[in-house]
Amino acid sequence: MPELPEVETICRDLSKKILDKKIKSVVVKKPKLVKSGVKKFVNILKGSAIKKINRRGKLIICELKKNNFLLIHLKMTGQLIYKKGSKMVGGGHGELEDDKLPGRYTHIIFELSDGANLYFNDQRQFGYMKIVDAKELEKVLTEFGPEPLSCEFTLNKFNEILKSKKTSIKQVLLNQKYIAGIGNIYADEACFLAKIKPTRKAENLNKKEVKLLYESIKKILILAIKKRGTTFNDYRDANGNIGNFVKFLKVYGRKGDKCKRCDGIIKKIKLNGRGTHFCKKCQK
Numbered sequence: 533m534p535e536l537p538e539v540e541t542i543c544r545d546l547s548k549k550i551l552d553k554k555i556k557s558v559v560v561k562k563p564k565l566v567k568s569g570v571k572k573f574v575n576i577l578k579g580s581a582i583k584k585i586n587r588r589g590k591l592i593i594c595e596l597k598k599n600n601f602l603l604i605h606l607k608m609t610g611q612l613i614y615k616k617g618s619k620m621v622g623g624g625h626g627e628l629e630d631d632k633l634p635g636r637y638t639h640i641i642f643e644l645s646d647g648a649n650l651y652f653n654d655q656r657q658f659g660y661m662k663i664v665d666a667k668e669l670e671k672v673l674t675e676f677g678p679e680p681l682s683c684e685f686t687l688n689k690f691n692e693i694l695k696s697k698k699t700s701i702k703q704v705l706l707n708q709k710y711i712a713g714i715g716n717i718y719a720d721e722a723c724f725l726a727k728i729k730p731t732r733k734a735e736n737l738n739k740k741e742v743k744l745l746y747e748s749i750k751k752i753l754i755l756a757i758k759k760r761g762t763t764f765n766d767y768r769d770a771n772g773n774i775g776n777f778v779k780f781l782k783v784y785g786r787k788g789d790k791c792k793r794c795d796g797i798i799k800k801i802k803l804n805g806r807g808t809h810f811c812k813k814c815q816k
Contacts, residue, residue: 533590533606533607533608533625533715533716534590534606534610534623534624534625534715534761535590535713535714535715535716535717535718535761536587536589536590536680536712536713536714536715536718536753536756536757537718537753537756537757537759537760537761537762537777538623538624538761538762539587539589539590539591539592539606539713540587540757541623541757541760541761542592542612542623542624543585543586543587543592545621545623546585546612546614546623546650547584547585549614549648550582550585550614550644550648550650551581551582551583551584551585552581552582552583553581553582553644553645553646553648554579554580554581554644554645555577555578555579555580555581555582555642555643555644555645556578556579556643556644556645557578557642557643558573558574558577558578558640558641558642558643559640559641559643560573560574560639560640561634561638561639561640561641562639562640562654562657564657565639565640565652565654565657565659565660565661566640566660566661566662567660567661567662568662568663568664572663573661573662573663576596576600576663577596577602577642577663580596580597580600581596581597582594582595582596582602583595583596583597587713588672588673588676588679588712589676589679589708589712589713590605590606590708590712590713590715591603591604591605591672591676592604592605592606592612593669596663599665599666600663600664600665601663601664601665601666601669602661602662602663603660603661603662603663603664603669603672604652604659604660604661605659605660606624606625606654606659607654607656607658607659607660608625608656608658608659609624609625609654609655609656609658609659610624610625610652610653610654610658610659611623611624611625611651611652611653611654612624612650612651612652613633613650613651613653614648614649614650614651615633615648615649615650615651616646616647616648616649617647620633622651623761624653633649633651634651635653637653637654637655638651638652638653639652639653639654639657640652640661675708675709676708676709676712677693677707677708677709677710677711677712678711678712679712679713680711680712680713680714680749680750680753681750681753681754685711687742687743687746690742690745690746691742693710693711694734694735694737694742695735696735697733697734697735698733698734698735699733699734700730700731700732700733700734700803700804701723701728701730701731701732701733701734701737701745702719702720702723702730702731702803702804702806702808703734703803703804704734705719705722705723705749706719706806711749713753714749714753716784716806716807716808717762717781717784718749718752718753718756720783720784720808720809720810721752721781721782721783721784722745722748722749722752723745723748723810723815724782724783724793724809724810724811724815725744725748725751725752725782726741726744726745726747726748727744727814727815727816728741728744728745728815728816729810729815729816730803730808730810730815731801731803731808731810755777755780756777756780759776759777759779759780760776760777761777762777762778762781762784783798783809783810783811784809785809786798786809787799787800787809791811791813791814793811793814794811794813794814795813796811796812796813796814797811797812797813798810798811798812799811799812
């Protein structure tokens with residue numbers, strides 16, 4: 533699933549490509565992926581233009597005219613692909629099935645006024661698009677905790693979030709109601725950097741460990757955004773570049789490998805249904 537760094541990269545890059553370009557037509561091939569009703573969806577988008585692209589957690593928020601907003605969530609396998617002429621770049625999960633668009637996993641198509649198309653692909657069809665007004669958007673945003681790179685996410689706030697939480701620290705990090713945007717990859721990497729085993733109960737972390745984890749979350753996310761996210765294949769982001777944070781991964785996807793910090797071995801377990809990686813020796 534694309535996490536905060538990947539979604540942030542998509543928002544930044546698509547902002548350079550599609551802002552203020554009129555949407556000439558909208559084709560919806562899978563109506564179930566449109567959560568606000570297809571007729572309303574098409575009527576509002578057709579003839580409109582995206583004025584601004586923001587992000588809240590892993591949710592993409594496109595500002596339209598007349599206080600309307602297009603929400604896009606890529607979930608597990610969603611992709612947003614911008615294509616103009618022979619140039620095809622995009623962002624999201626996985627690589628393209630082939631070089632032809634639309635493909636069999638293309639479910640929504642936007643035709644733009646400059647001759648480009650924006651494609652929404654989703655192999656497993658967990659993602660969605662939805663039109664909301666300003667009031668509905670405000671309600672949606674209340675479902676998210678603070679952004680981990682915002683001034684709202686202070687050490688005191690982090691302490692408050694962890695207080696009396698009897699679940700594992702990783703479960704807390706993944707809960708979007710507590711902190712917005714952190715997913716499986718960056719939760720594992722932040723715990724490794726802080727030398728904390730992700731299965732530890734959140735309420736049992738001492739002050740020093742909380743501070744280390746707080747700082748590690750920020751460091752990992754800042755670096756991941758700088759490196760344009762994590763890509764495990766040759767799929768490219770919305771600027772045609774490969775996300776290369778994969779080169780900096782210390783534990784995620786390294787089951788059975790030697791730890792890069794000590795001589796321990798990276799272990800993978802299932803934690804609340806999620807694959808979880810850590811070093812058995814240096815994470816306590």
